[in-house]
Amino acid sequence: MITPGQKVIQQWYKQKNWHQFPFQKEMETVYLAGFSGLLNAPTGSGKTFALFLPFLADFINKHPDYKTRQNNGLQMLWITPLRALTNDIRKAMQEVCDDLQIPWKIATRTGDTPAAEKAALKKKLPEVLLTTPESLHLMLAQKEYPKIFQSLQVLVVDEWHELLGTKRGVQVELGLSRLKALGAVGGEQFSVGSSQVAVGRQSAVGSRQLADSNDYEKSQLETANWKLPTENCQLKIWGISATIGNLEQAAEVLLGTDFPPDKIKMVRANVDKKLVIESIIPENIENYSWAGHIGLKLLPQVMEIVAKSKTTLIFTNTRSQSEIWYHAILDNYPEYAGIMAMHHGSLDNELRNWVEQALHAEALKVVVCTSSLDLGVDFRPVDTVIQVGSPKGVARFMQRAGRSGHHPGAVSKAYFVPTHSLELLEGAALKQAIKQGIFESRDPMLLAMDVLIQYMVTLAVSDGFRADELYNEVITTYAFADLRRNEYNQLLDFITNGGKTLAQYDEFLKVEVENGLFKVFSRRVAMRHRLSIGTITSEMSIRVKWLSGGSLGTVEESFISKLKPGNTFWFAGRSLEFVRIKEMTAYVKKSNAKKGMIPSWNGGRMPLSSQLSAVFRDKLDEVAHGIEKDIEVIALKPLFNLQQELSHLPQSHEFLIESFKSREGHHLLFYPFEGRLVHEGMASLLAYRISRVRPASFSIAMNDYGFELLTDEDVPIEQVLEDADFFSIDNLLEDIQHSLNANEMARRRFRDIAHIGGLVFTGYPGQQVKNKHLQASSSLLFDVFSEYEPDNLLVRQAYNEALAFQLEEFRLRAALQRIAKQNIILKVIERPTPFAFPIMVDSLGRERLTTESLEDRIAKMARQYGAEGVAGNENKKVRKVGVTRKKGF
DNA sequence: GACCTGCTGCGGTATG
Numbered sequence: 001m002i003t004p005g006q007k008v009i010q011q012w013y014k015q016k017n018w019h020q021f022p023f024q025k026e027m028e029t030v031y032l033a034g035f036s037g038l039l040n041a042p043t044g045s046g047k048t049f050a051l052f053l054p055f056l057a058d059f060i061n062k063h064p065d066y067k068t069r070q071n072n073g074l075q076m077l078w079i080t081p082l083r084a085l086t087n088d089i090r091k092a093m094q095e096v097c098d099d100l101q102i103p104w105k106i107a108t109r110t111g112d113t114p115a116a117e118k119a120a121l122k123k124k125l126p127e128v129l130l131t132t133p134e135s136l137h138l139m140l141a142q143k144e145y146p147k148i149f150q151s152l153q154v155l156v157v158d159e160w161h162e163l164l165g166t167k168r169g170v171q172v173e174l175g176l177s178r179l180k181a182l183g184a185v186g187g188e189q190f191s192v193g194s195s196q197v198a199v200g201r202q203s204a205v206g207s208r209q210l211a212d213s214n215d216y217e218k219s220q221l222e223t224a225n226w227k228l229p230t231e232n233c234q235l236k237i238w239g240i241s242a243t244i245g246n247l248e249q250a251a252e253v254l255l256g257t258d259f260p261p262d263k264i265k266m267v268r269a270n271v272d273k274k275l276v277i278e279s280i281i282p283e284n285i286e287n288y289s290w291a292g293h294i295g296l297k298l299l300p301q302v303m304e305i306v307a308k309s310k311t312t313l314i315f316t317n318t319r320s321q322s323e324i325w326y327h328a329i330l331d332n333y334p335e336y337a338g339i340m341a342m343h344h345g346s347l348d349n350e351l352r353n354w355v356e357q358a359l360h361a362e363a364l365k366v367v368v369c370t371s372s373l374d375l376g377v378d379f380r381p382v383d384t385v386i387q388v389g390s391p392k393g394v395a396r397f398m399q400r401a402g403r404s405g406h407h408p409g410a411v412s413k414a415y416f417v418p419t420h421s422l423e424l425l426e427g428a429a430l431k432q433a434i435k436q437g438i439f440e441s442r443d444p445m446l447l448a449m450d451v452l453i454q455y456m457v458t459l460a461v462s463d464g465f466r467a468d469e470l471y472n473e474v475i476t477t478y479a480f481a482d483l484r485r486n487e488y489n490q491l492l493d494f495i496t497n498g499g500k501t502l503a504q505y506d507e508f509l510k511v512e513v514e515n516g517l518f519k520v521f522s523r524r525v526a527m528r529h530r531l532s533i534g535t536i537t538s539e540m541s542i543r544v545k546w547l548s549g550g551s552l553g554t555v556e557e558s559f560i561s562k563l564k565p566g567n568t569f570w571f572a573g574r575s576l577e578f579v580r581i582k583e584m585t586a587y588v589k590k591s592n593a594k595k596g597m598i599p600s601w602n603g604g605r606m607p608l609s610s611q612l613s614a615v616f617r618d619k620l621d622e623v624a625h626g627i628e629k630d631i632e633v634i635a636l637k638p639l640f641n642l643q644q645e646l647s648h649l650p651q652s653h654e655f656l657i658e659s660f661k662s663r664e665g666h667h668l669l670f671y672p673f674e675g676r677l678v679h680e681g682m683a684s685l686l687a688y689r690i691s692r693v694r695p696a697s698f699s700i701a702m703n704d705y706g707f708e709l710l711t712d713e714d715v716p717i718e719q720v721l722e723d724a725d726f727f728s729i730d731n732l733l734e735d736i737q738h739s740l741n742a743n744e745m746a747r748r749r750f751r752d753i754a755h756i757g758g759l760v761f762t763g764y765p766g767q768q769v770k771n772k773h774l775q776a777s778s779s780l781l782f783d784v785f786s787e788y789e790p791d792n793l794l795v796r797q798a799y800n801e802a803l804a805f806q807l808e809e810f811r812l813r814a815a816l817q818r819i820a821k822q823n824i825i826l827k828v829i830e831r832p833t834p835f836a837f838p839i840m841v842d843s844l845g846r847e848r849l850t851t852e853s854l855e856d857r858i859a860k861m862a863r864q865y866g867a868e869g870v871a872g873n874e875n876k877k878v879r880k881v882g883v884t885r886k887k888g889f
Numbered sequence: 890g891a892c893c894t895g896c897t898g899c900g901g902t903a904t905g
Binding site for chain 2: 081082083110111115132133134135137138162163166168293294317318319320321344345370371372374375389392396527528530531532533534535536538558600601602603604605606676744748764765766771772775779842
């Protein structure tokens with residue numbers, strides 16, 4: 001039987017003429033939430049409708065008077081990680097409501113929402129509110145916030161995979177725990193008993209997150225069981241996620257530990273969208289660079305593809321690389337001026353918005369970008385995606401590939417452009433991983449005390465909280481399930497009394513206790529707290545502005561400090577002359593200079609993911625066994641032959657170490673193929689362990705495939721290797737403590753933690769506290785805590801974070817265990833091998849201050865060692881990197 | 890103040 005609501009909605013679908021809808025026959029039931037067919041909804045936001053339309057249908061059924069019904073209160077809260085998404089979804093939802101003559105208001109509440117609108121939202125609530133994790137917490141910091149959520153029926157967390165694994169995710173967990181508890185005690189008899197999660201799956205193209213189904217019959221069954229909201233309904237929680245390695249865990253994290261596991265529902269789709277991946281093979285592989293990361297040598301091939309495509313996105317790994325590529329295209333293909341744009345995180349928002357709109361309007365032929373474009377609004381006209389350099393992870397590549405081919409039945413096409421020879425093998429590994437459906441997991445963050453402190457003060461700012469109640473609530477979250485009561489008490493003590501060490505500083509005594517209620521009474525404290533809600537911290541940057549007004553974006557202070565007035569540089573795709581700097585703003589004017597420095601930014605480091613590393617090692621094993629089924633492997637044959645000839649091609653049960661003597665000293669090269677971060681830790685660890693046998697001082701260099709230890713001493717490597725402890729995980733932590741400056745690493749981590757935990761105030765908007773002061777104060781706090789409060793939870797967190805994220809301790813451990821079981825193949829080599837060369841180039845770059853360009857030096861090195869591959873003319877590096885390498889073990 | 894190739898993301902001041 002079709003209910004009136006379903007009928008209305010069906011009618012709507014028919015009017016919209018969604019012929020292409022892949023699940024058309026399933027449309028007969030309107031309760032189709034979760035089906036990916038909506039992918040092809042004209043608005044491009046299928047999942048929105050998958051969840052929203054059934055919800056509307058139910059509302060209509062429950063309220064025959066829905067057209068006149070007023071004051072429904074907040075029905076649905078939709079949380080997304082991106083402000084930009086809220087606007088898209090709002091428009092789409094509002095359109096449906098208007099069409100169906102449902103007098104619902106759909107609103108957004110983010111940092112972009114004008115103050116007047118925010119005030120209006122407080123007075124009269126919309127039926128649907130779209131917001132961000134940060135804004136949700138700002139709402140929780142409002143007086144009488146429970147009123148807002150009184151009538152809430154459904155909570156949707158969109159793009160959950162983006163939040164999971166971050167402190168923003170923890171923020172969402174905490175926010176949800178509060179809303180769940182509100183429901184449980186509220187007058188409307190909320191309970192979370194029937195909450196559901198639809199963890200959707202990215203289609204094979206990975207374009208958008210689809211709520212969809214793996215096994216159609218099964219999901220139909222599940223659909224039948226769904227209970228939609230009723231008048232005295234229970235709060236429902238939905239999560240929407242791309243495919244990640246740990247979807248089940250993702251659901252558990254979202255719903256919390258108090259959620260009955262048998263009530264969790266997974267809905268996935270099996271839309272098989274074709275994805276074609278093609279590696280660009282350099283024409284003459286023997287002349288292709290062995291090292292480098294810009295990849296401009298393949299510009300001609302890339303531009304051929306661009307010319308053949310309608311609209312192309314060129315993804316690069318760094319902002320600087322985007323600028324370099326944009327510049328190179330403009331230089332060599334001037335006809336693209338006007339139909340090409342650039343998009344990355346340091347460009348002014350206005351410019352970025354313009355690019356996004358121009359993409360929609362099909363006014364652009366090609367956009368060079370970073371991951372700033374791999375999430376968010378759909379860019380329908382894009383038919384081709386080109387990835388320059390290794391994407392470092394399977395999921396990231398899928399996400400980007402999915403930006404192309406957004407039509408029913410369309411094939412998504414993605415090209416992979418290697419920036420050096422061996423990277424081509426990553427192309428083969430990527431294809432293999434995608435074929436096997438191997439995706440990275442997002443590991444949820446646990447016990448992030450800084451986020452918890454912030455949350456506790458947030459609640460104290462609004463209506464206050466009671467210690468026991470809040471504790472019981474907090475431990476229902478996945479993140480704090482293991483929070484011990486005495487730890488919680490420490491935090492309470494910290495926000496009320498400043499803990500053990502800060503008691504005499506008023507600044508840290510934020511919260512007062514009155515009749516058991518923890519509350520903030522100071523307006524100043526409350527205001528400052530609201531100003532600093534959120535978990536994203538960033539470095540101070542310098543705004544770049546035209547003399548005539550108008551902003552271009554931001555660069556780093558260190559870059560600007562290298563410029564003198566009159567110097568020219570390239571930024572935002574333009575040639576600029578630096579005029580002066582005033583109040584954190586660099587003023588520039590137009591320049592006609594053809595050449596100039598290109599800024600670079602210090603961002604996060606992205607090591608090769610452990611999943612992709614594993615597949616890469618598999619590929620290498622195939623190579624060692626002479627299996628040649630991938631075109632990449634076939635193309636790389638000369639390189640591998642040379643490697644075999646000069647040294648060895650390790651099989652999966654072998655671990656290769658190369659030993660090599662040069663004027664510089666004794667080089668030892670190790671190849672775990674585990675990503676940079678692990679290599680960095682392992683290099684320090686092994687250097688330390690060697691130095692126990694024979695004291696020596698090492699310099700370290702590394703890339704994603706291996707690392708080098710260089711020393712003046714003649715290291716008795718055979719003897720060292722005989723030592724059973726060399727690759728052992730025994731005493732790992734102690735040895736790491738000895739070999740790395742763990743204190744410094746933790747101190748750096750602590751800066752962000754202090755910021756998030758509200759220990760340092762970053763200043764009022766527009767008049768930020770100088771970076772130096774922040775550093776000094778967080779560093780001081782770190783020292784004070786370390787000295788007087790050894791059990792301080794925030795300091796402990798800093799060490800844990802350094803270990804987990806900077807050292808990837810877990811991976812390091814696994815890698816050592818693997819190596820311990822492998823046969824060690826020690827090869828004394830005459831000259832650098834194809835494996836060794838790129839690592840040694842890596843060390844070249846930062847070895848010493850020099851006026852020689854890196855390019856020249858690589859060429860020189862190639863000549864010197866007679867290596868066949870020569871790094872191309874691509875290293876137009878601006879930054880003269882010239883700091884001594886790590887010394888001192 | 891360290892990173893040396895290195896991404897993304899969010900907030901926001903107050904009165905009659």
